[in-house]
Amino acid sequence: MPRNKEFEPEVALEKAMGVFWRKGYFDTSVDELVQQVGVSRYGLYATFGNKHSLFLAALDRYRDTFVSQLLADLETPKASLEQIQGYFRTLIEISKTERGKFGCFMCNTATELASQDEQVSEKINNYLQRLTKAFHKALTNARSQNEIKSDIDVDDYAKYLTGVSLGLCVYARSRVNPETIEGYVRVVLATLT
């Protein structure tokens, strides 16, 4: 057992992710991270480098946990219309939870940092491409199974579904009423069939 084991990096990263997700990058101070994560400033720097590298690690953790879980069904090779519908219905359910009211950590970060931080911008664009690719595959399957309208341009619709996901996240973060988000998704899904 290691001597002077101060904290579990995974647990610390999970907590830091929660703070950054809720408050954003610039409103989160190192003092606050130290307090919320429950480690010393030395321990934080020794393990994660500086605030910026901890933020990048938190974004990666969000991608590997929340995003991967959210996209699990949509990213299966046989995903089609059902998985697209399921993805948006899950987003609606998430938007009603306490954590969902903080929106999507990726989307929040896109508006806060992507225009001024190359490393963040790359992560955001990888995320958008991942989402678009998943939609593209599911739309291709859905079209070959005649589940969606035959005149749908799969390339455009994949970008479209990614963009409307971003819109939903801003709606959620703005704390509009659930009926607004439900009406929004109802139209999006109806445009497919």
Next chain:
Amino acid sequence: MPRNKEFEPEVALEKAMGVFWRKGYFDTSVDELVQQVGVSRYGLYATFGNKHSLFLAALDRYRDTFVSQLLADLETPKASLEQIQGYFRTLIEISKTERGKFGCFMCNTATELASQDEQVSEKINNYLQRLTKAFHKALTNARSQNEIKSDIDVDDYAKYLTGVSLGLCVYARSRVNPETIEGYVRVVLATLT
């Protein structure tokens, strides 16, 4: 002519709006505002109160200038499909400009602050309601003139068009390529007719 006239409040507000729009609330320091706006710290506080009240005034200025200009056609009583299409085409053009790459100040602020700041949240929700109301009126006119599909639910579609506008703003701020935004809008407009 007033003695010791330090600066024009309207000009200062315009400059402050530009800084907040580009960098957001938390990344903008009072020192930076003083420098960018070209006034003394005393002049800034005396005219606008603190950083927070200056930010609220900058949001109002954005609403009364950029938003009002963007919505001018859409908010005319006879607006219909043509004005909805024009609105989205204008957004595409704006997204290609230098300022457009900073996205929409309202949308950026929604993700940065609306979940934790009541005064900001109220302004964001007023903006979303204004946009939804304009779409609602234009959709109602368009439907009565048989310009859009007869089965369109005007209530849902008004929320939908507001949400897709938010998605477009996040796309723009993420600096995706113009083809992505164009493909996105192409689908949105095609869903109407």
